[in-house]
Every structure is written in C-alpha cells, then in structure tokens.
Amino acid sequence: MEPTIWMPDQSAIECTGCQSPFSIIRRRHHCRKCGLIFCDPCSNHYTVLPAELGYSGAQRLCRVCHSSFEQKHQFYESDGFIGRLQLRSSATYEYSKALPDIGNIKNGFRKSYFLAKKDGDEILVSILTPSTHCPWSMSSDKLKQKFIKTLSSIKHSYIYPILNVETCGSNDKLFVYRTLSSKGSLKDLIFKSKPMSFYDSKYITKKSNSSGVPLKSVNKYGRQILEAMIFLKQKGINFTNLHTGNVLLSSLSDTCMLSDIENSLVGFKPFYHDYLVGMSANKKENQESICFGHVLFEMIVGCPLMDQPVTNFAPVIPKEAMDMLNAIFTDASKPTPSLEDIIKHSFFVTGLQIEVAQEGKLKKSHLQFIKDYANLLEPVGSIQSPRSTSSTSSTPQFKKQNSSTSMLESNSANGTMSKSISSTQIAQPSVATQQQPSPVSVTNPLMASVQEKMKSMKLDRDSKQATLTTTQSSPSPPPPPPPPSLKQLPKQEGRNALLDSIRNPNNVKTLKKTNGPKSKPDPIKKKSIK
Known part of the structure; x- marks a missing residue:
C-alpha cells in the first residue's frame, strides 16, 4: 500500500527538511509515511509501522x-493500560483488547478505543x-x-x-460505552473499509473505491x-462535530445514527474547524448546516x-x-440556510416514508448543564498535547457557539488567526533562499504541512545557532582587581612578637647556647649467676 504522495527521485534536488542540495555523497531517502524525500540525517529514524500499511x-x-507516530503510540499504550485498570474492578464489563488508531486525532484532542x-x-x-480547555472542571466530582x-x-x-x-478521577479520563457497530460508519461505507482497521490504512493512504452511498439511501x-x-x-447543542466518521x-x-455527542460537552473543536475559520462572516451563521x-x-x-468548489462536481450530483x-x-x-429550512427541501421529502422519531426527555438540571457548558470551544491557536500544562498560559476565554454567531468571535480582538502559526511570528528566510525555485509544486496538504514543519524547525535551529555564536563572540569581562595588601600587620603579643625577634639579625649574637644532649645512663649490668 503506497503512501499518499510518493515523490519521484528526479523531482527532488534538495532535502525537504534542511534544504541541502543532493549530491553523490548526500543521497536521497524516502520517508515511508509521507513519501517525501530527505537526506540521511533528516530521515534517520526507524519505526515499525502497522501491518495495514503494507x-x-x-x-x-x-x-x-517519527515524532507524530511515536507520540500517538505512547498515547494509545497509556490509554490501553488505564482501560485495563478501569475494568479490573467492574463486575459488568470484561476487558477484551485494545484497538489501533481507528479514529482521527485532530485539533489537539485525543480519543482512543478498546473492546470490552x-x-x-x-x-x-x-x-x-x-x-x-475543557469548559468544566475535571476535578469537580459534582460536575x-x-x-x-x-x-x-x-x-x-x-x-x-x-x-x-x-470517569477516572486520577487520570482525568472519560469512558463512554456503546455497543459495537459491525457495519461501522458512513465513512467506512463510502471507502468500503473495515471499521476496526488502522485509520491511515482506511482513509489516508488509499483513494475511495466507491462512487458514494447509493442515491436511494442518501436522502434517507x-x-x-x-x-x-x-x-x-x-436541547441547546449545535452539533458542529458532525462528519461521516461519527455517523x-x-x-x-x-x-444511521449520530455518535460522539460528548465532543460538544467537553470543548472539542469541530472536525471542519479549519474550513469554518476561512469562511466569510455572512456564511458563518448556522455552522451545523455547513457541516451537514x-x-x-x-x-x-x-x-x-x-477546499474545492462544489460546482466542479455538478455532473455527478443530482x-x-x-x-x-x-x-x-x-x-x-x-x-447559510438553517437545519429547519434544509429538512423541508424536496430532496428530503419526496419518495420518503417519514417516521416519527422517539425522543427522550431531559430534566431541567440536564438542560442547564447543556446551556452552561455545551458548544464552548477552546481559543483558536491553542492546539496542544492533551492534558499539557504551561506555567505561562493564561486562563482561556471560552465563547458560546450559537447557530447564528461565529464560534471564533472570542478571538476577534486579537485579529483573525489562521490554521497554523502565522508566518509573521517566525523568522523569515533570507532573500536568496526565497528566490530559489521549488522543485515540486506542493498541492497535497500532507506534503505542505511536513515541509512547513521542517522549515520552521530549521529556522529555529538557525536562530539558536546565531544566538549561541553571538554569545560566544562577546569578550569576557576583566577580572576584578586584587584586594590591597596591608603594609604592616598590627603588632601583637605572642606569635607576632616571636616572628619579629626571629627576623631581627641582631638577635643572633645574643642567643644563648643551648645545652648539649645529656649522656645516656649506663645500662644496668646483669649480675652473673654463679
């Protein structure tokens, strides 16, 4: 199974990571995950990939x-161990096995799975x-x-x-139990893939071999x-977390049934968050309709x-x-039309047998919890590792996401933020570097993201080296002068007086001769015994 983009050898004249030109000594090496070409120092990392990747x-x-794969691998190993501990004391559920990365980790949130x-x-x-940035405190048992x-x-x-x-209080984990769906999701139906397979092997590294859902089932x-x-x-939940993977x-x-409703109650960003950020202010109303x-x-x-215009696919759309x-x-x-306007469209009315759906009733306390904490999204640009803390981070300001207002208005005071770090926040490369033509036109988002990350890493490394060189080239300050010596120690009785008398040469004549060593006493003579 091939990666998303496998760059031809002849198309690369320099390393994607460090931009060093290839030569007889500096050889080309493909990354088996993204398919881009790097030199040996930039691709000298080895990992056992899932068998589904081939x-x-x-x-x-x-x-x-390598960094992304190892981080996710550690996440899932940790969650699998916590899951076994959670079910050890359960009399209802029995732990079966941990599942691979069957879902998508996006926008900084983390979700893993196991079977019971x-x-x-x-x-x-x-x-x-x-x-x-969870809108309610995980340390509160009441919440x-x-x-x-x-x-x-x-x-x-x-x-x-x-x-x-x-809930698992010691690790701030939430466990949601559902019956396993053997058919999987709409995305599994579209891609004709196995629901329990590795995510990258299902959707990333192969194209869809289906023309979509049968038309008679689309409107239903x-x-x-x-x-x-x-x-x-x-009930107060604008379900912008909708995508084909959670249907x-x-x-x-x-x-078909919606899943992952809990995402809207814990502050997870929508799957199409990046798309919603780039839309005009007029089209940001009724964002759940855009996700639909x-x-x-x-x-x-x-x-x-x-990011393609929908009009390009007009020949295949009814x-x-x-x-x-x-x-x-x-x-x-x-x-943007509302959900109520869309459901009245003839496409969802003609030829369908409309059944009355059964609905559950929510108590006032449940509705109040939804009103207080649903649709509260973490600030834009605050994507980070799960449960990571920073001593310099300030308390996040959440914005209630309404169907008629943008979920990004909470950050309008600081200007519109893009999907990733703005280019003005990173040191720009030299003019000579900017004028060099790129050997390959980057049209794939994965290739663009990898090149952007490698470029930022190189800029950070160069800035650190420049700072280190500047620090080393500055002259060291002169040593402090020695303390002034005392010309003459104060005269004291005892030891100083004795030293003065020894240093005086006139005292040698007055020294008295010392008595010689006394002669040893004669040994006692032993009397001989006759």
Missing part, C-alpha cells in the same frame, strides 16, 4: 512523521482525554456526575445509544441526520469536499441536491 519490519521515517465484553456482546469503549447524567439522558431514534459513562440517511441534529439544537450505521435496520453540507457532499460524490449545496457553500450573498 510494510514489515522497521521503516525509515522523517523527523516529523458484556454478556457475550462486544462493547466499544471510547477513552476521552479532555484538554486543559462529573452532571456530565454523566446529562450525556446518558440524551436519547433519540437517530442518536446511537450510550450504555454507560464513567440525510433526513435521519437532520432530525437528530434538530433535536440536539432544540454510525445500525446493525439491525437501515438507519460536507457530509451530504461526501455521501454523494464519495470523497471529501476539501439537481435537487446541487441546488441545496449551492445554497450552503456557493451563494455568498445569502446566509
């Missing part, structure tokens, strides 16, 4: 891919590690219990049921998703929309669906 044994990786058993049925357990009761009470015909919710699944999202919206297919009937438009497009076309997608993405003069 490699056996340790493979060469670049510095960025209950009465012979397989249970999928999600382990959530909220970041330091933990409110979170558990609120999440367990959210019930709908098209929301995947939750069996149990637990779309209406079911809309009904569940409208229910959540009425699960029921194993018992031809229905992405899901609808992927179901019809069979691939994510990314006319009714195309009119609705244009209203969501293309028409910038009008605000």
Whole structure:
C-alpha cells in the first residue's frame, strides 16, 4: 500500500527538511509515511509501522512523521493500560483488547478505543482525554456526575445509544460505552473499509473505491441526520462535530445514527474547524448546516469536499441536491440556510416514508448543564498535547457557539488567526533562499504541512545557532582587581612578637647556647649467676 504522495527521485534536488542540495555523497531517502524525500540525517529514524500499511519490519521515517507516530503510540499504550485498570474492578464489563488508531486525532484532542465484553456482546469503549480547555472542571466530582447524567439522558431514534459513562478521577479520563457497530460508519461505507482497521490504512493512504452511498439511501440517511441534529439544537447543542466518521450505521435496520455527542460537552473543536475559520462572516451563521453540507457532499460524490468548489462536481450530483449545496457553500450573498429550512427541501421529502422519531426527555438540571457548558470551544491557536500544562498560559476565554454567531468571535480582538502559526511570528528566510525555485509544486496538504514543519524547525535551529555564536563572540569581562595588601600587620603579643625577634639579625649574637644532649645512663649490668 503506497503512501499518499510518493515523490519521484528526479523531482527532488534538495532535502525537504534542511534544504541541502543532493549530491553523490548526500543521497536521497524516502520517508515511508509521507513519501517525501530527505537526506540521511533528516530521515534517520526507524519505526515499525502497522501491518495495514503494507510494510514489515522497521521503516525509515522523517523527523516529523517519527515524532507524530511515536507520540500517538505512547498515547494509545497509556490509554490501553488505564482501560485495563478501569475494568479490573467492574463486575459488568470484561476487558477484551485494545484497538489501533481507528479514529482521527485532530485539533489537539485525543480519543482512543478498546473492546470490552458484556454478556457475550462486544462493547466499544471510547477513552476521552479532555484538554486543559475543557469548559468544566475535571476535578469537580459534582460536575462529573452532571456530565454523566446529562450525556446518558440524551436519547433519540437517530442518536446511537450510550450504555454507560464513567470517569477516572486520577487520570482525568472519560469512558463512554456503546455497543459495537459491525457495519461501522458512513465513512467506512463510502471507502468500503473495515471499521476496526488502522485509520491511515482506511482513509489516508488509499483513494475511495466507491462512487458514494447509493442515491436511494442518501436522502434517507440525510433526513435521519437532520432530525437528530434538530433535536440536539432544540436541547441547546449545535452539533458542529458532525462528519461521516461519527455517523454510525445500525446493525439491525437501515438507519444511521449520530455518535460522539460528548465532543460538544467537553470543548472539542469541530472536525471542519479549519474550513469554518476561512469562511466569510455572512456564511458563518448556522455552522451545523455547513457541516451537514460536507457530509451530504461526501455521501454523494464519495470523497471529501476539501477546499474545492462544489460546482466542479455538478455532473455527478443530482439537481435537487446541487441546488441545496449551492445554497450552503456557493451563494455568498445569502446566509447559510438553517437545519429547519434544509429538512423541508424536496430532496428530503419526496419518495420518503417519514417516521416519527422517539425522543427522550431531559430534566431541567440536564438542560442547564447543556446551556452552561455545551458548544464552548477552546481559543483558536491553542492546539496542544492533551492534558499539557504551561506555567505561562493564561486562563482561556471560552465563547458560546450559537447557530447564528461565529464560534471564533472570542478571538476577534486579537485579529483573525489562521490554521497554523502565522508566518509573521517566525523568522523569515533570507532573500536568496526565497528566490530559489521549488522543485515540486506542493498541492497535497500532507506534503505542505511536513515541509512547513521542517522549515520552521530549521529556522529555529538557525536562530539558536546565531544566538549561541553571538554569545560566544562577546569578550569576557576583566577580572576584578586584587584586594590591597596591608603594609604592616598590627603588632601583637605572642606569635607576632616571636616572628619579629626571629627576623631581627641582631638577635643572633645574643642567643644563648643551648645545652648539649645529656649522656645516656649506663645500662644496668646483669649480675652473673654463679
């Protein structure tokens, strides 16, 4: 199985990492994860990749891919160990096995999975590690219990049921138990992949071999998703965490159900957060409708929309669906239609047998918890490792994400922030470096991100070396002068008087002769015994 981009050898004249030109001595090496070309020092890292990627044994990786892979590997090993400890004292669930990286780690949040058993049925357990920007305090047992009761009470015909919710106070972990869906998610259906396979092998390193979901199921699944999202919206949750990976297919009937509702209650950023950041202010209203438009497009076309215009795919999209997608993405003069407007469209009404969905009732305390803590997103640009703390970080200011307001207004005072660190915050390279033409046009986002990270690492290294050289070249300060010596010590009786008498040469004549050594006494003569 090939990586996303496998750069040809002849197309690279310099290392992607350090930009050093290749020569007879400096040879080219491919990173087996991203497919880019590096020199030996920049790719001298070896890791055993998952078998689903098609490699056996340790493979060469670049510095960025190796660091990312090892960090995720440590995350999942740690979470797997915590999961075993969590179920050790459980009389209901039995630990089965840890799962690989079947989900996507994005926007700084972390979620891992393992399998458990209950009465012979397989249970999928999600382990959530909220970041330091969780809107409610993980150290409060009262808020933990409110979170558990609120999440367990959210019930709908098209929301995947939750069996149990637990917390681990010593590690600030959240455990969410659901019955394992053998069919997987909508994304598994689109890519025709196995649900329990490694994420990169399912979606990243191969193209979709499907033309999308069958058209007769698109409008049916779309209406079911809309009904569940409208229910959540009425309860106070604008479900912008929607994507095809968390829409699960029921194993018992031809229905789809929303999952991962807990993401909206712990401050996780939406999957399409980067896309929402770049939209105009007029189109940022009803952001949950924009996320639904992405899901609808992927179901019809069979691939994510990314940054491409939706009009490029007009020949393969039905006319009714195309009119609705244009209203969501293309028409910038009008605000984004709401979920209530979309569900009334003829595409989700004609030829469908509309069933009344069953809804669960929430108590006032549950609704109050949702009102206080749902849709609170961490500030833009604060993506960091889960549970990482910094002594210099200030208390985050959260912004309530409403359907009619942008979720990024909390950061408008400091200006709009981009997806990554702004180029003005990094030392710019020299003019000679900027004028060098790039050997390959970077059109793949993975290649661009790797090159950007390697470039920033090189700039940081150069700045540190320049600082070190400047520090070493500065002259050292002169040593302090010695303390002034005393011309004459104060005369004292005793030892100083004795020393003065010894130093005086006139005292030699007056010295008296000392008596010689006394003669030894004669030894006692032993009397001889006659």
